[in-house]
Amino acid sequence: MPKPEATDAPGAVLFDVDGTLMDTVYLHTVAWWEALRQNGHVVTSARIHRGIGMGSDHLLDELLADDRDRAQDAVLKAAHDVLYAQYWSRLVPLPGAADLLRECARRGWRVVLASSASRQEAEVMTRALGADEAITAVTTADDASSSKPAPDLVHRALERAGAEPERAVFVGDAVWDVQAAGKAGVPCLGLLTGGWSREELLAAGAEAVHASPADLLSRLDSSLLAAPGRPRP
Structure with missing residues (x-):
């Protein structure tokens, strides 16, 4: 197969945030567990964890019966948000996360955060990351009509980055990230920091799986992020 021609089109690396750059997956699990319990729904934390990374619309569809009173969904989401906000002052990035963003930007990638969180939550996490100078743009659940695993986000x-799918890579920690990226035609690198296994992420379509942001940073030259904007065969 002939090699694709070089182009000046920009390359972009798109990052999920919860569980990929921030150590927040289990905090969300606890907040949803308590919000559901407060409103009469008994759901195990193990089941809730498997839904983290979806938007709240898809998560509640996954966890609750189809014949539920959907008018209560907004109440459940609001309860989760209040409970989760208690952790805001203590949120911390995963080791290596900020340095990974900076190195991607230094190599010429346009760095975009693509979070299923609300705009307010995303702002809190972006401040906690402390790598504003490396970030081109941030997209949130408020920017998409449907959340992950739909490809809208x-x-x-990609629009915020000004990049085409063939010149982008998505980095995420959940199968929902891999599925959303795949539907958008963007290859995905998986991280194990969200509690999903290497086998599950690969089975969902991840190109490769790394242990953490720090691990990906240490292996950057052998990953899909080695060459900004490179064409794929």
Whole structure:
């Protein structure tokens, strides 16, 4: 197969945030567990964890019966948000996360955060990351009509980056990230920091799986992020 011609089109690396750059997956699990319990729903934390990374619309569809009173969904989401906000002052990035963003930007990638969180939550996490100078743009659940695993958020992130799908890579920690990226035509690198296994992420379509942001940073030259904007065969 002939090699694709070089182009000046920009390359972009799109990052999920919860569980990929921030150590927040289990905090969300606890907040949803308590919000559901307060409103009469008994759901195990193990089941809730498997839904983290989806938007709240898809998560509640996954966890609760189809014949539920959907008018209560907004109440459940609001309860989760209040409970989760108690952790805001203590949120911390995963080791190596900020340095990974900076190194991607230094190599010429346009760095976009693509989070299923609300705009307010995303602002809190972006401040906690402390790498504003490396970030081109941030997209949130407020920018998409449907959240992950739908591809809407990935499409919005590509638009903010001004990049085509073939010149982008998505980095995420959940199968929902891999599925959303795949539907948008963007290859995905998986991280194990969200509690999903290497086998599950690869089975969902991840190109490769790394242990953490720090691990990906240490292996950057052998990853899909080695060459900004490179064409793929």
